[in-house]
Ligand SMILES: *[C@@H]1O[C@H](CO)[C@@H](O)[C@H](O)[C@H]1NC(C)=O
Ligand SMILES: *[C@@H]1O[C@H](CO)[C@@H](O)[C@H](O)[C@H]1NC(C)=O
Ligand SMILES: *[C@@H]1O[C@H](CO)[C@@H](O)[C@H](O)[C@H]1NC(C)=O
Ligand SMILES: *[C@@H]1O[C@H](CO)[C@@H](O)[C@H](O)[C@H]1NC(C)=O
């Protein structure tokens with residue numbers, strides 16, 4: 001019996017955590033066997049939503065705002081009420097009566113068109129503490145525009161545009177929500193500077209008289225292929241910004257416009273930002289470990305994939321380099337002289353999206369195995385997501401490979417986490433226009449969801465269900481989360497986590513962060529439900545104010561998320 005179970009466990013380990021050399025030998029030849037409950041499940045939500053999902057953001061009313069660009073030509077969705085946009089400088093279609101943005105309702109699986117008047121191509125966004133989405137920049141007539149969208153309970157809300165709001169041309173810039181509720185907008189093509197929303201109130205009285213501040217690091221990291229676009233930004237628990245561009249990274253004090261520290265370059269010397277498009281996450285900030293609470297929370301950044309140096313230029317000349325298959329982890333707060341710790345992914349990937357799942361694991365989804373970002377420059381779609389367990393002790397056991405999507409998701413695809421723990425996947429428009437035929441990878445207007453293995457019905461007995469939680473929470477305030485579960489194990493199996501949903505575009509999930517809440521215990525109510533007692537995040541640097549999704553994870557199985565407003 002013992003031998004049998006030992007053999008079973010060993011073969012289990014080999015199937016799910018094969019040593020790296022087995023991956024590299026077997027995978028390119030034969031695709032993995034698909035077990036729907038261990039490799040996740042794909043579902044087609046819509047064959048066409050009319051537009052290609054280039055940018056996505058989940059809002060706190062469980063609706064997802066999706067938009068692409070306005071100068072592709074007509075989309076496959078008309079604007080209602082005879083609305084049109086007239087743009088005399090649009091090179092494709094001056095009078096456009098189609099929509100380039102939609103609002104998707106998760107609960108009903110319905111969507112409705114929204115109206116954008118100026119070009120949002122390759123732009124950025126962040127959600128304000130009050131739940132309003134702020135979108136910044138774009139291209140052409142849209143590159144200085146800020147647009148907001150405030151969620152509403154009926155179908156009345158739409159975009160509001162603020163022309164000439166930005167001082168710089170923000171095309172391929174990155175945003176981050178700040179502890180004071182402002183948004184910092186960093187970079188953009190040939191913009192070696194940053195600015196804020198709302199605009200810096202001191203701007204007019206400052207010596208430069210400009211609401212924008214120089215950032216030399218962006219100039220220094222620009223190379224021939226411009227591999228410093230969409231810099232990876234993460235707000236650190238000490239209030240500074242981590243900025244990664246090309247191969248280099250810094251800790252930046254945006255208040256003093258001062259570089260505090262520069263880290264070693266990522267090993268290998270290959271670029272990780274657009275158009276070499278790797279991705280990055282701030283790994284979960286853990287306030288439940290001792291030491292946290294005293295204000296010291298360690299922070300670690302992870303960067304995965306990308307393309308070898310000069311890949312973009314080579315792809316333009318039809319030579320498609322194999323993407324990078326390495327990830328690097330760097331302790332950015334809590335270590336005086338950190339160095340990158342490199343790991344191999346089981347598959348190479350460029351243009352992958354990295355999302356933090358409710359369990360604290362990281363999914364790497366979408367993208368290609370060769371080429372780079374840019375029109376027609378991606379090859380060998382990476383259809384199999386991988387899930388990475390940052391907390392797993394054994395390096396070779398951190399990755400598992402998921403079931404392949406039936407659809408390539410190349411340039412201009414995106415992915416976000418949904419309230420119920422699924423991942424919403426859409427987009428892929430590697431062409432200048434909406435080309436549906438006669439091209440290698442036709443424009444994709446479909447919307448899919450990927451259900452990670454934790455959603456499998458086989459975990460139903462241990463899956464917690466949140467029945468009550470504090471709707472609003474202040475810093476360091478006590479919280480109680482009540483949940484029910486059929487088979488309760490022990491409180492050591494229970495964790496409470498909050499996630500700030502991302503604005504995802506171009507393989508980077510802006511603003512994404514997870515905080516593991518400090519918990520003190522679980523007690524059982526007479527009603528049979530369980531109450532977890534915890535303390536809200538300590539500071540706005542750890543968790544900037546706003547709407548978070550709160551999850552209870554029991555025995556590795558997450559509940560559905562519940563919205564909590566932190567202020
Ligand atoms: C465009 O929309 C129509 C329905 O409105 C649908 O039949 C068609 O397949 C869509 N085209 C694409 C390329 O998705
Ligand atoms: C949130 O704040 C912004 C900026 O001050 C404002 O424009 C917007 O109307 C507010 N939204 C809500 C829902 O109050
Ligand atoms: C893509 O669509 C545009 C606009 O409809 C058209 O001009 C162009 O020839 C198409 N490209 C290909 C490769 O079909
Ligand atoms: C959270 O909810 C619990 C239970 O209802 C309550 O005891 C506690 O005071 C609440 N905390 C805050 C900060 O309102």
Ligand SMILES: *[C@@H]1O[C@H](CO)[C@@H](O)[C@H](O)[C@H]1NC(C)=O
Nearest residue numbers: 288289290492493494495519
């Ligand atoms: C949270 O911290 C407590 C106290 O240190 C510990 O007993 C518990 O196991 C921790 N929970 C998790 C999920 O790490």
